[in-house]
Amino acid sequence: MKILFLFFLLTLLTIPGKILAQSEQELVDNCVFSTGENTTYLKDYIIKLPKVNSNKDAPVYKATVVLVKNTRYRFTICNSANSEGKGIIQLYDHNRLLGSSYNPKTEKIYTSFDFPCKKTGKYNIRYSFKDGEKGLAVGIISLVKK
Amino acid sequence: MIRQVFVWLFFLIFFVSCKNIGDNTREDEFVVPDSIAALSPIEITEDAMEDVIQNIASPVEIAAMVNSLGVPFSQKYLSPSASVSNISTNFNKAYKLGVYGADLGYLNIYQKTSSAIDYITAIKQLAEGINVGQYIDFDTLKRLASTGHNIDSLMYLSVRSFNKMDKHLRETKRSHLSALIITGLWVEGMYLATQVAKDNNYPEINERIGEQKIILNDLLLILNTYKKDKKFAKLIENIETVKKEFDKVEITYEQGEPEMIEKDGMLVIIQNETSIVYMTEIQLYNIINKIEELRNTITEI
Numbered sequence: 001m002k003i004l005f006l007f008f009l010l011t012l013l014t015i016p017g018k019i020l021a022q023s024e025q026e027l028v029d030n031c032v033f034s035t036g037e038n039t040t041y042l043k044d045y046i047i048k049l050p051k052v053n054s055n056k057d058a059p060v061y062k063a064t065v066v067l068v069k070n071t072r073y074r075f076t077i078c079n080s081a082n083s084e085g086k087g088i089i090q091l092y093d094h095n096r097l098l099g100s101s102y103n104p105k106t107e108k109i110y111t112s113f114d115f116p117c118k119k120t121g122k123y124n125i126r127y128s129f130k131d132g133e134k135g136l137a138v139g140i141i142s143l144v145k146k
Numbered sequence: 147m148i149r150q151v152f153v154w155l156f157f158l159i160f161f162v163s164c165k166n167i168g169d170n171t172r173e174d175e176f177v178v179p180d181s182i183a184a185l186s187p188i189e190i191t192e193d194a195m196e197d198v199i200q201n202i203a204s205p206v207e208i209a210a211m212v213n214s215l216g217v218p219f220s221q222k223y224l225s226p227s228a229s230v231s232n233i234s235t236n237f238n239k240a241y242k243l244g245v246y247g248a249d250l251g252y253l254n255i256y257q258k259t260s261s262a263i264d265y266i267t268a269i270k271q272l273a274e275g276i277n278v279g280q281y282i283d284f285d286t287l288k289r290l291a292s293t294g295h296n297i298d299s300l301m302y303l304s305v306r307s308f309n310k311m312d313k314h315l316r317e318t319k320r321s322h323l324s325a326l327i328i329t330g331l332w333v334e335g336m337y338l339a340t341q342v343a344k345d346n347n348y349p350e351i352n353e354r355i356g357e358q359k360i361i362l363n364d365l366l367l368i369l370n371t372y373k374k375d376k377k378f379a380k381l382i383e384n385i386e387t388v389k390k391e392f393d394k395v396e397i398t399y400e401q402g403e404p405e406m407i408e409k410d411g412m413l414v415i416i417q418n419e420t421s422i423v424y425m426t427e428i429q430l431y432n433i434i435n436k437i438e439e440l441r442n443t444i445t446e447i
């Protein structure tokens with residue numbers, strides 16, 4: 001009976017990966033539909049980062065995208081219900097910071113920002129969690145219809 | 147009683163586990179034909195490849211721009227979807243998958259959902275041909291296209307399907323097929339933009355075409371990774387003829403400091419830097435012709 005119980009537990013341990021994957025997809029779906037009625041989905045990123053160790057830089061998820069001139073983009077981040085950290089989006093033109101969803105002066109974290117692009121080219125997006133907390137979030141890039 | 151519950155749980159979990167193992171095995175059994183599988187990337191790493199593939203802008207932006215300018219829908223910009231069963235090689239299946247992906251984006255943007263069903267059917271067939279059919283939720287896509295009510299969901303599921311196929315292909319070391327899908331998307335997107343430019347005079351469309359110079363360099367970087375394969379070599383050769391025309395286009399930048407404002411509760415990043423494209427009418431004319439040639443030639447590879 002003990003062996004059977006152990007087998008039962010071991011098998012259960014193989015299932016969470018699948019359940020987690022489903023919940024991540026649900027998180028993406030929900031986040032996409034929270035971006036607004038006038039948007040068209042383009043890309044999603046699942047951001048899973050560990051807690052920062054002391055004296056080290058906060059972990060960052062980096063992605064590169066091409067953005068097209070005269071197109072208005074919306075960058076959105078949705079935190080998982082279980083996420084300890086609150087997600088932050090930063091948009092860079094190469095290494096130059098264009099803007100962030102976090103305002104350090106007011107300590108306000110926005111869930112999204114719009115970027116009316118005026119220059120076609122490669123842009124870097126950096127996703128992180130405030131204060132280097134461990135977290136799970138979804139980043140969505142969508143196009144805002146004219 | 148407890149024992150009985152455990153026995154039932156045991157059988158239930160055993161069944162679920164076996165099902166998963168079966169699915170994985172089927173995936174592992176897939177063999178990539180066309181002698182391409184052996185050509186692992188040699189010039190850039192998989193990570194760099196992923197980065198570059200992500201860099202190729204989606205054709206949705208081009209279709210959305212064409213629509214927003216009031217350009218009427220035209221079936222002539224689309225690739226006919228009827229001949230899918232004649233496509234035999236994985237090379238052509240992957241390329242055509244990209245072509246139809248771009249066409250589907252155009253149809254969705256213009257809300258031509260009844261025509262979209264033919265393209266969804268073709269995409270499903272091609273995706274199954276390269277063993278990524280599981281990422282096309284055919285029934286849902288077809289239902290959404292048939293009702294024609296929920297365009298946003300149709301757009302989302304269509305784009306998401308392509309993103310998932312691309313991710314799966316790269317994860318299973320079949321980036322060459324991803325590269326071909328991206329090539330198909332780019333060529334068909336460019337065909338749409340250049341044909342619209344041929345029939346109309348919209349400076350905005352002309353400028354977007356000229357800017358593709360930036361994207362084309364990235365596309366060639368990916369394709370060159372597989373240049374040892376004859377079909378890829380031929381494809382690169384054809385795209386290089388288009389690149390020669392794009393090389394004549396000049397892009398300059400006007401610098402400016404970015405600003406952040408809050409408008410109606412929404413944070414907005416204002417970019418005060420802009421790009422300016424210098425392209426003569428002759429250069430545009432040559433690009434239009436070369437794209438047309440390229441699109442017709444690739445189908446014969």
